[in-house]
């Protein structure tokens with residue numbers, strides 16, 4: 001088992017004041033932005049080379065993959081593993097930004113256009129009351145690696161029952177958990193705490209999975225779970241109601257997303273072309289057969305068309321994929337026609353949008369010093385030297401959470417037969433460290449100015465934690481719509497949080 005256990009240096013060290021940490025965090029975006037400019041400019045120069053700039057030739061590939069994010073990197077790897085196939089990957093962003101690889105920077109490097117689409121929902125009627133304009137901030141990763149470059153790094157599979165349900169709905173056994181499990185094992189290089197060859201695989205490449213270090217707080221959390229009758233076990237196994245330590249996609253103190261996992265190792269394949277800064281604006285469909293045969297994309301200001309002999313895979317993420325489909329004439333007829341887009345295939349694209357709404361309960365102050373990390377006490381000059389010399393310590397851990405529980409709500413119990421259904425409440429154990437950096441946290445969550453300061457007052461210097469209660473299953477359904485026919489306009493996102501009354505009941509139950 002590999003874990004990021006924090007064994008601080010023994011050399012004398014000095015606490016770093018909150019104000020200095022805040023200044024340093026505010027300076028981080030400048031470093032990210034500078035790298036972005038440099039990366040885009042060097043890509044532009046490279047694209048001007050004669051062999052990459054055949055103006056009047058229509059390129060043709062067996063497969064075109066749109067979006068080099070979490071899914072796109074894996075698909076590019078798998079499809080190009082057959083040297084007979086010529087594969088093109090088109091990605092709107094650039095190379096992953098080195099600052100994103102430092103786990104503790106998770107919240108500080110969001111909102112930056114070169115790495116994040118920086119989406120917001122429309123104002124929510126029944127939720128987000130503490131957020132500016134009642135709009136929820138939805139970060140989405142841009143660049144090779146996509147959202148795996150900016151996510152919270154928790155390694156979590158969904159529940160077996162959910163996949164079995166997909167199999168039932170789609171009428172194909174391919175989606176059954178026992179079949180999906182093979183793929184889960186194929187994409188991970190598991191070095192976490194719960195190794196068991198039935199559930200996990202290691203040594204064959206893929207996403208490197210490790211474990212967040214043990215701390216006292218987590219032990220207490222597990223004890224509380226046991227008192228409530230829940231075992232402590234691997235949530236990535238059959239995921240019965242249980243409490244569990246979190247595994248993370250972190251290797252040697254650095255984020256390990258799909259770019260290092262799947263794309264970086266195959267950059268030298270000659271049958272795979274990767275065009276960065278290539279924004280796909282349209283998928284072309286054959287007028288009669290409605291089969292997709294090519295895409296238009298814009299790269300460094302120049303519009304290109306490329307043809308696919310076999311297939312086009314759209315892996316542009318859960319928001320940009322429906323946007324691109326609708327821009328291409330695949331979507332709800334009335335909506336497309338209202339924007340003067342010719343509807344080629346009338347489908348409910350953009351409907352059924354689901355999001356896991358969550359809220360913090362706490363903070364709870366713990367009277368045993370050392371139970372959690374406290375910035376004013378534990379973030380010292382040694383924290384910096386430990387990280388930059390050995391990739392260890394505070395900075396190598398995700399600030400989000402370090403343990404998780406999945407439980408059933410009383411509503412789900414009332415409905416009976418709970419053993420056949422996946423748990424509907426997720427509880428994340430979160431040290432309060434990140435909310436004590438109030439400015440950064442406010443920006444991260446889009447919370448109204450001043451609220452977090454009030455909420456977190458009294459926490460600084462204290463060991464404390466929060467529980468993030470999340471709906472593991474939700475009944476509210478929202479939608480993604482186009483704002484206009486312009487591919488550069490952000491889509492309209494409306495999750496319609498709490499529009500279903502059961503979500504409120506389950507949520508309150510989770511909080512209780």
Ligand SMILES: Cc1cc2nc3c(=O)[nH]c(=O)nc-3n(C[C@H](O)[C@H](O)[C@H](O)COP(=O)(O)OP(=O)(O)OC[C@H]3O[C@@H](n4cnc5c(N)ncnc54)[C@H](O)[C@@H]3O)c2cc1C
Pocket residue numbers: 066067068069070071072090091092093138139140141142143144145146147148150151152153154155156278279280281315316317318320321324
């Ligand atoms: C803040 C945050 C925290 C999260 N935390 C976790 C977590 O801890 N654990 C977990 O399992 N999941 C987490 N997730 C979810 C997880 O990261 C995503 O579900 C997953 O990365 C989505 O993969 P994807 O391939 O569908 O999309 P993405 O990884 O988002 O990739 C889409 C790619 O397509 C590109 N693209 C989009 N439009 C176009 C276009 N028109 N032309 C060309 N390219 C385009 C984008 O630039 C991007 O690179 C989190 C997500 C977020 C946003």
